[in-house]
Amino acid sequence: xxxxxxxxxxxxxxxxxxxxxxxxxxxxxxxxxxxxxxxxxxxxxxxxxxxxxxxxxxxxxxxxxxxxxxxxxxxxxxxxxxxxxxxxxxxxxxxxxxxxxxxxxxxxxxxxxxxxxxxxxxxxxxxxxxxxxxxxxxxxxxxxxxxxxxxxxxxxxxxxxxxxxxxxxxxxxxxxxxxxxxxxxxxxxxxxxxxxxxxxxxxxxxxxxxxxxxxxxxxxxxxxxxxxxxxxxxxxxxxxxxxxxxxxx
Amino acid sequence: xxxxxxxxxxxxxxxxxxxxxxxxxxxxxxxxxxxxxxxxxxxxxxxxxxxxxxxxxxxxxxxxxxxxxxxxxxxxxxxxxxxxxxxxxxxxxxxxxxxxxxxxxxxxxxxxxxxxxxxxxxxxxxxxxxxxxxxxxxxxxxxxxxxxxxxxxxxxxxxxxxxxxxxxxxxxxxxxxxxxxxxxxxxxxxxxxxxxxxxxxxxxxxxxxxxxxxxxxxxxxxxxxxxxxxxxxxxxxxxxxxxxxxxxxxxxxxxxxxxxxxxxxxxxxxxxxxxxxxxxxxxxxxxxxxxxxxxxxxxxxxxxxxxxxxxxxxxxxx
Numbered sequence: 001x002x003x004x005x006x007x008x009x010x011x012x013x014x015x016x017x018x019x020x021x022x023x024x025x026x027x028x029x030x031x032x033x034x035x036x037x038x039x040x041x042x043x044x045x046x047x048x049x050x051x052x053x054x055x056x057x058x059x060x061x062x063x064x065x066x067x068x069x070x071x072x073x074x075x076x077x078x079x080x081x082x083x084x085x086x087x088x089x090x091x092x093x094x095x096x097x098x099x100x101x102x103x104x105x106x107x108x109x110x111x112x113x114x115x116x117x118x119x120x121x122x123x124x125x126x127x128x129x130x131x132x133x134x135x136x137x138x139x140x141x142x143x144x145x146x147x148x149x150x151x152x153x154x155x156x157x158x159x160x161x162x163x164x165x166x167x168x169x170x171x172x173x174x175x176x177x178x179x180x181x182x183x184x185x186x187x188x189x190x191x192x193x194x195x196x197x198x199x200x201x202x203x204x205x206x207x208x209x210x211x212x213x214x215x216x217x218x219x220x221x222x223x224x225x226x227x228x229x230x231x232x233x234x235x236x237x238x239x240x241x242x243x244x245x246x247x248x249x
Numbered sequence: 250x251x252x253x254x255x256x257x258x259x260x261x262x263x264x265x266x267x268x269x270x271x272x273x274x275x276x277x278x279x280x281x282x283x284x285x286x287x288x289x290x291x292x293x294x295x296x297x298x299x300x301x302x303x304x305x306x307x308x309x310x311x312x313x314x315x316x317x318x319x320x321x322x323x324x325x326x327x328x329x330x331x332x333x334x335x336x337x338x339x340x341x342x343x344x345x346x347x348x349x350x351x352x353x354x355x356x357x358x359x360x361x362x363x364x365x366x367x368x369x370x371x372x373x374x375x376x377x378x379x380x381x382x383x384x385x386x387x388x389x390x391x392x393x394x395x396x397x398x399x400x401x402x403x404x405x406x407x408x409x410x411x412x413x414x415x416x417x418x419x420x421x422x423x424x425x426x427x428x429x430x431x432x433x434x435x436x437x438x439x440x441x442x443x444x445x446x447x448x449x450x451x452x453x454x455x456x457x458x459x460x461x462x463x464x465x466x467x468x469x470x471x472x473x474x475x476x477x478x479x480x481x482x483x484x485x486x487x488x489x490x491x492x493x494x495x496x497x498x499x500x501x502x503x504x505x506x507x508x509x510x511x512x513x514x515x516x517x518x519x520x521x522x523x524x525x526x527x528x529x530x531x532x533x534x535x536x537x538x539x540x541x542x543x544x545x546x547x548x549x550x551x552x553x554x555x556x557x558x559x560x561x562x563x564x565x566x567x
Contacts, residue, residue, distance in 0.1 A: 002319060006349035010335070017337050089333035093394065096297040096329070097350040098322040247301040249260075 003099030007107030008114075011081065015115050024076045025119050028069055035065040036126050055130060056137065060144040061216025067184060067208055070155055075176035077115055078159025079169040081108040082243070087167045091246070101243040105160065109236055112156045120148060140218040147215030150224065151208055154231030155180055161235035164242040184208060250275050250402050250432045251296060255305035258291050258456075265291040266456040268305065275401070278428040280447035281436035284559055288456040289436040290330055293406050296434075297327040310402060323352070326398065330406040332391025336380030340371060340390055343379055344397055351398035361397050369393035369423065385416035392423065403427060405435040409442060421445055440555060454559040467554050474517035476527040479510055479543035480534060487511055490537050494529050496521035510542065523547065 015021045039058045060066060082105075085091040094104065130136050155176075162175040187207025193200040204210055211224045251273040258266040266288040273279050283289050294300040296307055298318050307314045310324035335343055344362045353361045366372040369392040374382060379390065388408065395403055408424060409417045424446050427433060437443060443450050443464070450467060452460040460467055480487050488502045491513060498516045505512050517526045523546035534541050 002352065003350050006346055009349070010338075010346045013342070014335060014337055088336075089329070089331070090335055092294070092299050092329040093327075093333060093347075093391075094350075096294075096299050096322060096327045097347065098319045098352060099350055100319065247299060249300075 002103060003097065004103040004107045007094075007099065007104055008111050011108050011111030012114055015077070015111060020076070020080070021115055021119075024073055028073050028119055029122055031065055031069045032123055035059060035063050036123075039063065054137070054140075056127070056140055056144060057216045059126070059216075060147065061213040064209075066148075066212065067151075070152060071177055071180050071184070073119065074116070074152060074155035074180065075159050075162070075173045077112045078156050078163050078176065079173040080163065081112060081160055082163040082239070083167055083169045083172045086246075087169075095243075095247070102240050105164070105236060105239045105243055109157060109160050109239075112160065113153060116152045116156060117149070120145070120152075137218065140216065143215045143218045143220050144212075146220065147212050147224075150228035151211065154228050157232045157235040157239075161239045161242070164239045250277070250310060251434060252308045253292075253296065253305070254307065256292065256295055256302050256307055257304045258288070258295060258300060259303040264456055266295070266302075269453070269456070269458050270305075271451050271458060271461060273432060273434055275432055277449055278433045278447050279435075280443035280450040281434055281453065282438070282440070282443055282450050282555065283436075283453040284438055287438075287453045287559075289438075289453060290406055291456075292453070293327070293404055293434070293436055294329075297325065297329075297404055298322050299327075299329075323398075324400055325402040325404055326395030326400040328391045328395040328403070328405045328408060330410060332387055332394075334379045334387060334390060334394075336378065338379055339376055340379060340382070340393075341366070341375040343390065344393055347394045348397045353398050361399070364399075365393040365397040368396055368427075370419070385412050385419075388412060388416070388420065389423075392420075396427070400431075402432045403434070405433070407436055407438075409437065409439065417442075452555065452558050459558045460554070474519065474521065474523055474526075475547050476515045476517070476523055476530055477543070477545055477547055478513045478515065478530065478534075478541060479505065480513065481510055481540040481542065484511055487513055487534065487539055490533055490539065491515050491530055494526070494533050496526050496529060 036055070036059050040055050043053075043055055043058065082091075085094060095101075127136060127141055158179050159172070159176040162179070163169075163172040166172050166175070183206060186203055187209055189203030190200060190207050190210060193203060205223060205227060211221075214221060214224070251271075253272070254270050256266055256269040257264070269288075269292060281289055281293070291300065295302050296309060296314060298314050298321060301315060309321040312318075312321035312324065314321045335346075338346065341362060344365060345358060348358045348361050348365075349355075363372075366375055369389045371386060371389045371393055374386055374390075379387070382390065388411075392405070392408065395405065405424070409420050412420060421442065424433065424435065428446065435442075435447070447464070449463050450461065451458060452467070478487075478491075484502065484504050488500050488511075491497055491500045494515070496517055498518045500516075501514045503512045504510070515526060515530055517523055527544055527546045531541060531544055
């Protein structure tokens with residue numbers, strides 16, 4: 001793993017000194033803020049609330065905006081990490097330094113994950129606001145953020161893989177978004193196929209909507225975490241192989 | 250320092266490098282010479298570990314570029330052609346990143362960067378964003394990058410490409426200074442560059458090594474095998490005389506100044522020295538009482554050598 005730390009630091013720096021991260025951050029927080037605002041407004045007008053229907057649950061578990069925001073945010077953060085290096089030729093300097101392909105891919109991936117976490121950090125303010133005006137169920141908050149972290153981690157890994165497969169950032173962006181959209185649609189299959197059929201089970205397992213709904217109620221299912229880990233490990237493994245293959249191009 | 254054995258790179262559509270074998274010893278400054286598209290960059294990229302050879306192997310500082318890639322890469326500073334850099338970083342930030350990547354320990358990093366900055370004469374640009382640098386400065390930042398981990402071997406791919414004459418002179422001066430402490434392999438298609446900095450040259454054409462040796466050896470290897478004469482004689486007479494001289498192959502003649510003088514070029518058969526041929530030709534002309542105004546064996550410049558080597562190869566391929 002030689003060179004990992006240097007690659008990581010450089011990538012975080014480059015992500016945040018260019019406008020891209022700030023643009024994404026602004027759009028992301030705008031969407032999340034509006035979503036949260038609408039939910040709080042709606043709930044404050046409701047006469048009665050079910051036990052598991054607080055603003056945290058609604059915001060994390062019942063809002064399509066959250067997933068839609070991730071469909072833009074994650075491909076946006078990852079699109080340039082490898083594609084731009086190849087387009088601008090800096091990859092030649094990078095790969096002729098004593099650094100392994102695994103260090104390059106993991107360093108860049110963790111840099112995008114750090115960026116992703118940093119973009120979520122301001123939303124902790126919403127929780128602080130809720131705590132100041134009412135009660136907050138901390139295990140639910142914890143499980144919800146775990147769900148967001150797991151989902152994003154998988155999405156970013158897909159994005160890194162896409163970025164390794166093309167020299168065009170736009171193609172990487174579109175490719176990632178399409179794959180993630182495909183996963184989202186596959187998840188909706190849960191409501192399409194007959195109950196107890198194997199297809200329904202598969203769709204339910206990969207469904208990001210069901211996952212977030214579950215986790216926003218504080219339910220942490222190991223199967224969800226295993227799926228997320230797979231969605232991290234597999235694309236990253238493939239990305240390492242892609243980077244290794246460049247020298248045989 | 251560099252040992253290349255039968256290096257071959259086949260891109261599928263084109264074979265860029267064919268069975269290239271050569272060595273570069275410690276402390277040498279070697280020019281890697283060839284026309285555009287000869288396979289120079291491909292070869293250097295294989296040595297630097299960026300490309301894998303289709304067949305053959307190479308060792309850097311004793312480490313195989315494939316099996317022991319990391320240690321091989323640690324032994325060399327490589328400057329890619331047109332030195333691609335991250336535009337969004339400042340020069341110092343970039344070099345600090347490169348130093349960390351090349352495992353310069355944290356405590357020594359700052360000193361290593363300062364040293365590289367001053368060696369490559371870019372210290373005054375340390376805080377400037379790379380994207381705002383001129384081509385010449387970018388090239389020097391690329392050099393500083395190659396130097397930052399103090400590797401024993403430097404491989405520079407066309408270090409003066411795209412620079413103006415002043416910048417070229419500065420980069421050459423820099424390369425000469427570096428040559429005192431490093432083993433250097435630099436590629437170029439510009440001949441004076443080799444003559445001004447290198448002690449030895451490898452000439453490559455169409456992916457094949459066509460010649461190697463010190464500059465004098467190269468010139469000698471392709472020593473002119475012709476003699477140029479200007480004589481006062483009727484057209485045809487001198488030509489027939491010279492054609493009978495031992496060791497003469499073809500004779501070309503051209504009348505000068507209204508037919509009074511004739512310029513002749515006598516090519517030697519292979520193996521015959523141009524100087525010897527000149528002596529015999531002059532004797533023959535003297536015996537026939539032909540006045541000679543001018544006679545000289547044509548010595549090859551490195552450019553002739555280059556043209557001959559790469560041209561001959563072209564004919565063979567055609």
